[in-house]
Amino acid sequence: MTMPIKDPTLQTLDMRSRDIFRRIVDSYLLDGEPVGSRNLSRMLPSSLSPATVRNVMSDLEQAGLIYAPHISAGRLPTQKGLRFFVDAFMELGDLTDEERRNIETQMLASGSGTSLEQMLTDASQMLSGMSRGAGLVLAAKNEAALKHMEFIQLEPQRALVVLVSQSGDVENRVIDLPEGVTASQLQEATNFLNGHIRGLTLGEARTNIQRLRAETKLALDALSEQLVEKGLAVWAGADSGLPAKLIVRGRANLLENMSEQTDMDLLRHLFDDLETQEGLIQLLDLAEEGSGVRIFIGSENKLFSLSGSSLVVAPYRDKDARVVGALGVIGPTRLNYARIVPMVDYTAQLISRLLR
Incomplete structure (x- = not known):
């Protein structure tokens, strides 16, 4: 810490x-x-x-x-x-044994048989409930190992691409199909991808398919090869957009602390800013800059300067000790920092353990 x-x-x-x-x-x-x-x-x-x-x-x-x-x-x-x-002056408190057990019970239950996104959503909800602020979790995108990809034809020239990670997360995208694609070619492209992407991140899968370009041409006809490229490219487009997903629970807790309409408008403006690409990058940068919990009060960070809010944030890491996201609590500047800092720190450490 x-x-x-x-x-x-x-x-x-x-x-x-x-x-x-x-x-x-x-x-x-x-x-x-x-x-x-x-x-x-x-x-x-x-x-x-x-x-x-x-x-x-x-x-x-x-x-x-x-x-x-x-x-x-x-x-x-x-x-x-x-x-x-x-x-x-602040003397950090420590979590009680009961608080530690509550956090562990909720996170271990979330980490067993549920998706990573659901576990992080539960963490955000839990932090909100314990702090009476808004719980925030920033989840890095496209870091999970892939398990399966499938093309499902919707119309003659449109298909749904389903991407399933090994953690159970499912994402869908709609793509335009090359003219003349058949159901057998969709299946052929699906089989080829699943033979070469399992256990890889999306970035690794794209690199692997490019490295196997000669093998791809031998194994697939021209239209099926286009499908493989489209299937990966639809997520490549996502890579160039938002770098992460923001999960916020307990916004109503913050609204309760706002006494005037002006304050509420500023708070809504804060959440709009948080969900932009720049806002997400800033949040992830804030977490990566420190090895433990960091506290930002009011205008110390420009994201919070208008709303006058405070942020207590900590990074969480994957099995390779890379920062893959952040979690924390947003609240008024009169947050109980001494209590919330160890709460955020312990939750971040626990999620890091569950990701190993």
Whole structure:
């Protein structure tokens, strides 16, 4: 797990300032409400007057760590203050034995006899339920080993190409058929592909078929050879599009935290951005840049700058230790980071084990 980096600002705060700052942040993470000097003076173990607390709060405000959302209101942490808190003060909790068992039970049940996509969908749903945020899983495309491909004729010049991975995932594409293709040629192309793609990823299968071009010409007639190329090319087109699939569960949890229509519009804009090619690439890059859990608060990442959301994300890996996806939790900036970080980390490690 990525360890917090101690912020040099910590050295400039005395113990009293640290205590008051932590209590402001703790209060915000608990209920999202600003806290004033009078309430803070009651919380503190030492007998500090509200006036003394106000002086400390003024210093914290000048340092950019807290702000007043309204005149005469209490104080809330700024985005800089939340980052400072996460890096300098946050003590990561640990999952309880019951939470670990719950995660293991759900993931092991998903990993047994179900497709990879279903397992990842279940992981997204589980993270949403445990965090009360939105669970997010980014699944890399076309990495699974292939099991079977089949052509099914729909019309004289159209066919459905069915691709089945060894993990049980099924994808369908419709292609145009060369003029004059017969049912026997469709079967011939199916048999040839299945004799040469089993156990390979799509990229490896395409390379293998190209390497066997001479053998392909001997084994197939011209129309059947075109079918083989079309069958693989339809997924080659997918390769050049979105690099991954995004699975999000629990969006309603985020909407519950939005108080105004403007906030909801910004949140919808966030999910629209996430599902674009650029958004998916950014998410995968975020996960690949670190070896463990990473925390992004508000505008620290441009995907989240408008919505003011936070992301806790970790990569998961295949049997060759390659990063093949990412999972995490999106929520308001007052996420319970100390609880969610170990939850995301443990789930990512468990999925990595199940992929080996």
